Structure formats: structure tokens, C-alpha cells
Amino acid sequence: MGFWDVIGIMFSFVMFAAYLLVLFLVVRDLFSDSPRPGWVKALWILAVLLFPLLGCLAYVLFYGQQMVIRESARRGPARDDVADYRRSANVDPAERIAAAKKLLDDGTITSEEFQLLKAKALG
Incomplete structure (x- = not known):
């Protein structure tokens, strides 16, 4: 060959x-x-x-x-989903908790939802 x-x-x-x-x-x-x-x-x-x-x-x-x-x-x-994930992955957990706390203070979410968002941000 x-x-x-x-x-x-x-x-x-x-x-x-x-x-x-x-x-x-x-x-x-x-x-x-x-x-x-x-x-x-x-x-x-x-x-x-x-x-x-x-x-x-x-x-x-x-x-x-x-x-x-x-x-x-x-x-x-x-x-779009990948871009959203990348944006959310770069957010500081403290910022996420602060945003959730603001929603809790405004009455938009309940305390159970705040705890859930806090747990997601931390872990």
C-alpha cells in the first residue's frame, strides 16, 4: 500500500x-x-x-x-441560561443575602423563603 x-x-x-x-x-x-x-x-x-x-x-x-x-x-x-448561571455564580454570597434581606424587609418574601435563599447563598 x-x-x-x-x-x-x-x-x-x-x-x-x-x-x-x-x-x-x-x-x-x-x-x-x-x-x-x-x-x-x-x-x-x-x-x-x-x-x-x-x-x-x-x-x-x-x-x-x-x-x-x-x-x-x-x-x-x-x-441565556448559561449566561444567567455565570452571572449568578460571580455574585458574592453576602450580596445575595443582603438582597434577600431587603426583599424580606419590603415584605416581598416570607421569613421561610428568606431562610431558603440564605441557605442557597451559603451553600
């Missing part, structure tokens, strides 16, 4: 892995698109199974922009 044979095998492997990635992205997008009727999804699945490369390419050409929009909509709330 020569050098170019090894390069050819590696190239084939990378192309197959890229195809599988696109295939899984297309199938995931098909099932996550709720407004699309079931029979249209079935036709796309059939097209992707019967004509793998052509079916995936056609789906990405027809629905590529919508795939990006749906993906960003799925990732948006998760990204």
Missing part, C-alpha cells in the same frame, strides 16, 4: 464522516420542524435514504436558511 492509497483512504473516511454529520443534521431538522406535515417529512426521509448525497444536498439547498434559524432558536434559551 502506497502513500497515495493511504491518503485516499483517509480522504474517504473524512468525506464519509462529513456525510454522516450532514445526514444526522438533516434528519434532526426534519423531526424538529413541527409546522411541516408528516407526509412531507416522510418524502424527505425517503429521498435521503434512496439518494443519500443528492437528498441531503437538496434538503440543505431548499431549507438551509430555515435550518439555521431553527438551530439558533433552539440554542438561544440554553445560551
Whole structure:
């Protein structure tokens, strides 16, 4: 086995892995698109199974922009949750307890809720 044979095998492997990635992205997008009727999804699945490369390419050409929009909509709330967690993780426990004490003094929360927030801040 020569050098170019090894390069050819590696190239084939990378192309197959890229195809599988696109295939899984297309199938995931098909099932996550709720407004699309079931029979249209079935036709796309059939097209992707019967004509793998052509079916995936056609789906990405027809629905590529919508795939990006749906993906960003799925990732948006998760990204916001991570940002909120990072902001809350950087807050000093004393500040959290002081904020909870202010809420208790204003009558917004009960003393049980204050104790719960205090325990969360400390531990």
C-alpha cells in the first residue's frame, strides 16, 4: 500500500464522516420542524435514504436558511441560561443575602423563603 492509497483512504473516511454529520443534521431538522406535515417529512426521509448525497444536498439547498434559524432558536434559551448561571455564580454570597434581606424587609418574601435563599447563598 502506497502513500497515495493511504491518503485516499483517509480522504474517504473524512468525506464519509462529513456525510454522516450532514445526514444526522438533516434528519434532526426534519423531526424538529413541527409546522411541516408528516407526509412531507416522510418524502424527505425517503429521498435521503434512496439518494443519500443528492437528498441531503437538496434538503440543505431548499431549507438551509430555515435550518439555521431553527438551530439558533433552539440554542438561544440554553445560551441565556448559561449566561444567567455565570452571572449568578460571580455574585458574592453576602450580596445575595443582603438582597434577600431587603426583599424580606419590603415584605416581598416570607421569613421561610428568606431562610431558603440564605441557605442557597451559603451553600
